[in-house]
Structure formats: structure tokens, C-alpha cells
Amino acid sequence: MIRITFISDTHNKHKHIPSKYLPGGDLLIHAGDCSSRGYEHEIREFCKWFNEVPGYAHKLFIAGNHDWGFQDNPIKVAEIVKFYKNITYLQDELYVMGDDYSTAIKIYGSPWQPEFCNWAFNLPKGGWELEQKWNDITADADIVITHGPAYGFVDMVIGRYEHLGCELLDARLKEIKPSIHVCGHIHSGYGYTSNDSTHFFNASVLNEAYEFAHRPLTVDWDPETNEIVFIDC
Numbered sequence: 001m002i003r004i005t006f007i008s009d010t011h012n013k014h015k016h017i018p019s020k021y022l023p024g025g026d027l028l029i030h031a032g033d034c035s036s037r038g039y040e041h042e043i044r045e046f047c048k049w050f051n052e053v054p055g056y057a058h059k060l061f062i063a064g065n066h067d068w069g070f071q072d073n074p075i076k077v078a079e080i081v082k083f084y085k086n087i088t089y090l091q092d093e094l095y096v097m098g099d100d101y102s103t104a105i106k107i108y109g110s111p112w113q114p115e116f117c118n119w120a121f122n123l124p125k126g127g128w129e130l131e132q133k134w135n136d137i138t139a140d141a142d143i144v145i146t147h148g149p150a151y152g153f154v155d156m157v158i159g160r161y162e163h164l165g166c167e168l169l170d171a172r173l174k175e176i177k178p179s180i181h182v183c184g185h186i187h188s189g190y191g192y193t194s195n196d197s198t199h200f201f202n203a204s205v206l207n208e209a210y211e212f213a214h215r216p217l218t219v220d221w222d223p224e225t226n227e228i229v230f231i232d233c
Helices: 040-052 068-072 074-083 128-135 167-176
Strands: 002-007 025-030 056-061 093-097 105-110 143-146 180-183 191-194 199-202 217-222 227-230
Touching: 025 105, 040 056, 040 068, 040 074, 056 093, 056 105, 068 074, 128 167
Parallel strands: 002 025, 025 056, 105 143, 143 180, 180 199
Antiparallel strands: 002 217, 093 105, 191 199, 217 227
């Protein structure tokens, strides 16, 4: 069994998460929007905190639409991230957890999403550029991290009835069938659902008012059977 904690959309309020909700385990994943605007001091503060979260063997994160620094000043941000030895930033990259690729857990992270109010990491909805980003997701990825949800899965705002996720991402996930997809972005989409092949998590810890309202999601996952058990922290 592999113990994973999912968080997302902390927007500079990462310290509002009680430590009891971060129980430690094999893997801690943050699915983007660590900041308000991606200023350098915000990124430094988040990376320092993320680096110091105790008890996790691997800690991975991606950027989100608020995290402008990762898009506009990637060289400087890479220097910041590199300073912290216990964390890994993924931008259209694969992380291999294990020494033998054939049996390792393969985790792909990407920050892109359909265009939304001219924020960071936006590409035209339904366009070929966005489709190419999703086609680049490694076909044998076990876990896929994107900032925005796939269409039809944990992608609705409370009080509204339309799905806000990306249809192109949904098509790619149905093609490659990862065991787990984790996202954020739609704060009130927080929660879990699944289909026949994939577990879908929206790990946004803030509500639509940007208040801490949702616990991080921690599960024990069996990569052989793809069964999960939620851990009540």
C-alpha cells in the first residue's frame, strides 16, 4: 500500500492546514495555486513550508493559474525550487518513484488549463495547443496531476449545473486510463469520484471565499489492484 495526501489551491494559506491533516506517508501532492499571484516571495514562502512538511518520502507540486512566477520567470523560480531539497516541481514532466521503471510509480504533472480570465498557464479551450499538452502526458502514467479537472469529474461550482472541466483532458485520461487523477482549481468541486479505471480527486482546501474549509485527502492506495481506502486524520 502507498499512502498519499492530496492538497491544492492553498493560495498562501498553507499554514492554515492543521498538521494533523498531514499525517505523513509515501507521497504528498499539491495540484497548483500555491500563491495569490506567483510573486517571488510567495513562491519562496510556499516552498519553504512544503519542504518542511514532515513525514513524507516524496513531495511533488505543479503550478496553477494564479502562479504567474512559474510561467513568467521560470529560471528564477527554478533556482528557488532547487534550493529546497525535499520537493519536486513538475511542469509537463514525469516523476518516477522507484528504481525499476517497470514497477515504479509514474507520476505526470502539468499546469495547463482551458483559457480562464487571462490567468497563467491558459490555452484556448478546445484548441490544438491544449490538446498537444494532454497528448504529452506519458501513456503509462499511474498518477496524473493537473491544475484543472477533467470534464464531468469534480468540476462543478455549488449552485451551478454546468461542468467546467476540460473535455480534451477527459478524452486523454479515458485513453491512457491512469489509476489516479488529482486536480484543484474549482474550489467547490472538492471531493472524490471514480469511473471504471480512474480515481478522481479535487483536493482544493479553500472554499470559493478563499477560506480554509476542506481537509486534505489522504488515502492508502494499492497500485496492483487500484483499490483505495480513505484515512480519517
